[in-house]
Amino acid sequence: MRGIWFFDDWMLERRDCLERVWGKPTFVKEIFKEFYPAGWDGYGGYPTAFYDERLGKYALYLIAFPGRESRDRTPGISAGEFQFRLLSDDPCNWPNPVYNPTSGPAWRSFDDVVVDQDGAPIWAHAVHSLAGTPLAERGYASAVLDVPRHLTWGGFSDDGVRFTVDRSGPWLDPGSDIAGDILWNREAELYQLFVRPVYGDRRIAMSTTADFTQFTRPVTIMQPDALDRVGTELYDMPPRPYEDFYIGLLNIMTSDRFEEVSLSSDWPQIKYFGRMDTQLAYSYNGLYWYRTKREPFIGVRDYGQVGGGSAYGKEMLRTQDDRLLFFVIGDYGGHAARVDKETEWPYGSGYRSPMLYEMRLDGFCSLKTWGREGVLRTKVIIPRDGEMRLNVRTMAHTG
Template sequence: MQIDDQLILITLYTVLLPRFMDKNKILGRRNFIKTVALGAAGVGTAALTGQSLRADSAAVVTPPSPKQDPHQAILFLDNWLIEKQVGLERVWGKPRFVKEVFHDFHPRVLGYGGYASMFWDERVGKYVLYAAVYPPEADPGTFVIRLESDSPYEWADPIYDATVTPAWKGFQQVVVDEKGERFWPIYINTLAGTPQASRGYLMSTYHPDRQIHQSIAGYSADGRHFDMRTMRSWQSARADTWCGWIWNSRAGVYQIHTRPTHVDRRIAIITSRDLENFTPATTVLQPDAIDGPGTEFYSMPAKAYEGMFIGLLHVFDTDAFEEANRVKMAGRVQTQLTYSYNGFNWYRGERTPFVPTREYGQLGGGQVYAMDMLRTKEDKLLFLVEGTKGEHASYPDMQKAGIDTRGAFGPLLYELRLDGFCSMKTRSKDGLLRTKTIIPQSAAISINVRTSTHTAVRVQLLDGVTGLPLPGYTLAEAVPISGDHLFARPQWKGASDLAKLVGKPIRIEIMMREAELFAIRVACHIFVGTDSTVTL
């Protein structure tokens, strides 16, 4: 990412929740300020004296955490960090459709994509896409190919020889086991940036022998050759769905998102510190009373984003008329947005689809599974979405009807503004947003904002204790910001940053005219109360 590592994102549509509970370490009530650096395992709290805007040192309590890093993201998918909101409404963003990834399909396959992954691979200096290839029967004959590209927007069609039988042997760059045989590695990603980086790539899937009820993980030096003899079992059940992993740097664990057990369509997490020993599955998200009967959660890919986590929840609306089967197979899948401050506790804000199905007859008209999200060099969010022409398990009916199912599955690309999950937008002419008290940890501050051509926003800083405007940082002294900016730097007539306010409690107030605000970036701790108890 091309962001100064001293910046914290405060995206104005979420809530600040602390990341870690440590009931045994409590600051005295005489210490006036509790600051909480949010993180998956917490970052610690700092106490300051009760006098306004003084940085006199006091006791510091540091909960145990593998990584003590105060620079994190606070996303406002709810209102926790917003102290005051006038004339504003929350507008939920949705990524725009860009293109279908592939145009040519092998004549004897359903399509490509599936439980795909897309990422920048520093080992080869290219973007990498792992795409499943589905034969007419889909599972169990599925295999995976590795593609490379200089641009995440441009992928060459897979190269194959249609005369070769079985079909997988006619494809190039197939992922294989130690015997050179194809299998279905559901998820593969680089281990770069994690403690196991020297091992290359990590794969998570279910055991290729369908009689063995296990899910397994293993390494590859080149991302294409895996030795099944060295695999480790991480669940005594077949995952039967997307079961990808992420590195949770704050908790110091690898976590796999899966199901509690085979075809139990809820979201569970399994963790490991060493990829040798794994915790039991813990269910972290399931349909609630707001969801309709028959709603199931098919899977949920997740990505680290500015110090927190964004989830792409695959919501399966099963067919109410499929009464004979205990495990439902018919229905539609769309993607909703979820989020977590620590990777373990997950929340749902907007319940409408983040990525909805397209029109009937189009690729994606039956189902849309958002599988991956990456930040481009141009600071855009690019989503890899698996689309199908029919709903879940519809292809056998299509084949019985004599319909050509070639290309019935395929990946799509969608694009979203950086921080564009939602914005705070003026309802009419003017609006105001004020944050709760924060403690800046660096001088830099920026906002992600868009205004009309003839309007602007102004940033005022308030005393974090009294709520009064700080001299030198008032609205009257603020330099207006107009236009469309991802990283606009608030300035005042006598100040260009927060250098004089580092370590001191402030509130940020933004006066907006015909504008929408996506994010505030500032390295900070959060003053959430006088008690030091850290709760999640």
């Protein structure tokens, strides 16, 4: 343990005249103003962003979503999406994807589309670099979603774009309708795959593996509880390392209480409509997770703006110069609103779009006095190197 971050009081013996203040990222900008091809909904999905040491650039992976009437869909992938990669020297500024219109499926008009060993597009749910882990020589890893067969395959890549997908043995069977975010747990020396327990079960589950060959059965680690309003669903949770513990961007769906679920549908237990925002979760060891204050860490914006109906916090990126950036997928409407949006929003206008947020590196949580002074006493702490650093800010600070 290298620090006390005040997400809870378990290391404290006394806290008087000090209140816990939760920080939030601030909106920076919508990353894109142009969207290709015409008639498609925009870019989103389950993005990942990281500094790629092999390339010496930042990488951002996004999914292009077709509109309802799009004819140039990707065959064989869910609703016809495809995934592509962008590269940039500046994680705050990203180029538009290279788009050269051709006939046939839209994905053929893009550069750096994520494909399998046969050159066919795949939904590589969340691409991660394996740099700094025991399997770094395998390059990049991703779970690959097989929607029709309810399976989660695994794929590895030398270049981050062309993946070798082993379809002889799935990572998870049955899989989930989110293929899973990968986290390397340095303390447990395990790779963790964050998924749902089964298709349509909107809770957070976790499977572990040491070698991407043998996986444990997914175990539910987080579900709505008595502090949540009725109809709350835990949609997804990308986990990321932060200092000496872990942060989870918990996507919360507040479902429409008046929506009637059809028993004749493929997934009769699922509600499609509702607001999407992001709360904060944390873990000291990556295995056991806790939730913070039940309010949005990244909330929806005003109606009529990108993110006015949904704000999916999907990536936390600590840059090479120690800035803390968040990549958030925003929709103009709530979850599944695009299903019937032809009467409310024109196609091809960025209905779904990534947004950039930023927060100071230590901005998650702090203790603040409401009086002249506060009293804080910790449990016994024995510094390993004989030194201790305090992070303190006063009214006189201007920085």
